[in-house]
Amino acid sequence: MTSTALARQVVTALIEAGVTEIVVAPGSRNAPLSFAAYDAAAAGLVRLHTRIDERTAGFLALGLSRNHRRAAVICTSGTGVANLHPAVLEAAHADVDLVVVTADRPPRLRGTSANQTTDQVGIFGPLVQTQDATGPLELLTTGPVHVNVPLDEPLVPEDRWTPELTPGRPAEHLRATVQVTIPTGPRTVVVAGDDAGPPARVLAERAGWPLLAEPSSGSRTGENAIRTYRLLLGGELGDRVERVVVCGHPTLSRPVSRLLSRADVQVVDTPARGVWHERPFPVDERLVVVPGVEQSDDPAWLEEWRTADRSVSRQLDALLAAEPDLTPHEVAGAVAQAFEEGALLVVGASSPIRDLDLMVPRYRVGARRKVLANRGLAGIDGTISTAIGAALARPDSTRSLALMGDVTFLHDSNGLVIGPGxxxxxxxxxxxxxxxxxxxxxxxxxxxxxxEQHDRLFGTPHGVDLASLCAATRTPHLRVTSLPELEQALASPNGGIEVIEAVVRRDNRRALDERIRSLRP
Structure with missing residues (x-):
């Protein structure tokens, strides 16, 4: 079989498996695949994206796949494949339907010192399904899939391809719908980590339990959501918790980690997605179905949390308002206020998602707000590209926002390099x-x-002029230093991709954090 025929066969299999978005990074060895993807896009079967950087391409495809699309990323052989690894690992741990198609040298050159030749079969390790495209492809499985395609010369087609095929649907992630009843009685809280979804909120409301929900849980709505739970866990209320029901993938908070590790707290675990299902904390009961309750628990327990939350929230807002300079928490709060109904928000790792965690209000149930974060491995890689992909995959959003730190922004500044068209x-x-x-x-x-060592090893000041960096990619940029400036900028989007740089201090961050953690009802 010629390389052109094989490439067309692979692209056909992608479309029949429900792939609707293809991201291509340029290369010679993957040329047959790129030509086939171009022809499929011309036929209206997929949407084509091109990026010059494989890591950016991988995270763009990841972001596209996070919003109920299925995306594939295509790259050439050699180090280009290795640059996809961060996005592939995130997809594996977050259970995202990313398809990675890597061009390879023909079998006769494997194990030799031929240019751009390495061992690509299984390069992403045992966590990712790998198929060598020398036989039938099975792409209907969920989670990340790696398809390695050996291609020999000639690498360019002799004709244009007019594909005649029927697009398929991606395999669905089916959550368990059968319920098992959890008895009421012990003082219980529901911890909703990343991707916990509405069942965590529903359980908390039916039982009358406090809901400790991370911003990207999909559960941070309704009257049971406790805004300042992270601070309250450090006080008397946290000490009195007797049982925790865990939903999703909790990763943000050391107070939550300490709670889950306490010997006097019963932990009930519910199904989680991703390649590893073992938890890093002791589990007393592991459920394989969605939990429910038959009746509400003692309402006094929930009301104590609500009362304490109102008190600490007022203190936190007053503390931040008294600061002479713009704080990171106020930036997160302004973004949370601009996050209107029907909107999309992608949040970077490290401090911003934790700051947002303290500032998110109780949103209305059913308002179609969607918060995404790469919490599978919680890396700072590819956040700009993930946000662009997620926004492209959710065109009906009333607005798309992203919140991230400067180091995260710099880490994926190549994500702003987008070609014409x-x-x-x-x-x-x-x-x-x-x-x-x-x-x-x-x-x-x-x-x-x-x-003495901190700034050089961990603070890593960079001094980068973000305005100039944005100018290099013709990305509109606005620098703000106060909350009113930020609120005005957020209220006046100009369309396209734009950057608002909110300048805050770092030298007082530890002291500010200590003052916040000391707040008590």
């Missing part, structure tokens, strides 16, 4: 710029004993 969403990217990595100042490394 490429699909571009309306996306407002808010960058909290404190000239370095402030999250480390709040951890053990930020203690006074390590002050």
């Amino acid at each position: 490429e699909p571009v969403p309306d996306l407002t990217i808010v960058v909290v710029n404190d000239d370095g990595g402030s999250i480390f100042s709040m951890l053990e490394q930020g203690a006074a004993a390590y002050a």
Whole structure:
């Protein structure tokens, strides 16, 4: 079989497996695949995207796949394949239907020193399904799939392809719908981590339990959601918790981690997605179905949490309002207020998602707000590209926003390199710029004993002029230093991709965090 015929066979299999978006990174060895993808896009069977950087391409495809689309990314052989690994690992741990198609040298050149030749079969490890495209392809499975395609010369077609095929539907992620009843009685809270979904909220409301929901849980709505739960867990209310029902993938909070590790707390675990289902904390009961309750619990327990939450929320807002300079928490709060019904928000790792966690109000149930974050491995990789992909895959959003730190922004600044004619969403990217990595100042490394080494090893000030960086890619940029400026900028989106740089301090971050953590009802 010629390389052109094989490439067309692979692209046919992608479309029949429900792939609607194809991202291509340029290369010679993957030329047959690229030509086939171009012809499929010309026939209206897929939407084509091109990127010059494989890592950016991988996260763009990941973002596209996070919003009920199925995307494939195509790259050439050699190091280009390795640059897809961060996106593939995130997809594996978050259970995202990403398809990775890598061009390879023909079998006769494997194991030799031929140019751009390495061992690509199974390169992503045992967590990812790998298929060598020398036989029938099975792409209907869920989760990330790696298709390695050996291609020999000639690498260009002799004709245009007019594909005649029927697009398929991606395999569905089916959540269990049968319920098992959890008895009421012990003082219980529901912890909703990333991708917990509405069942966590429904359970908390039916039982009358406090809901401790991360921003990307899909559960941070309704009257049971406790805004300042992270702070309350450090006090008397947290000490009195007797049982925790865990939903989704909780990753944000050390107070939650400590709660789940306590010997005097019963932990009930519910189904989680991703390649690893074992938890890093002791589990007393593991359910394989969605939990429910027959009746509400003692309403006094929930009311104590609500009362305490109102008190600490008022104190937190007053503390932040009294600060002379714009704080990262106020930036997160402004984004949370601009996050209107029907909108999309993609949040970067490290400090911004934790700051947002303290500032998100109780949103109305059923308002179609969608918060996404790469919490499978919680890396800062590819956040701009993930946000662009997610926005492109949700064109009916009333608005698309992204919130991230400056180091996260710099880590994926190539995501702003988008060629003419490429699909571009309306996306407002808010960058909290404190000239370095402030999250480390709040951890053990930020203690006074390590002050001499801290900035060089962890703070990593960079001094990058973000305005000039944005100008290089013709991305509109606005720098703000106060809350009114930020609120005005958020209220006036201009369309396309634009960057709002919110400048905050880093030198006082540890002290500010200590003052916030000391708040009590």
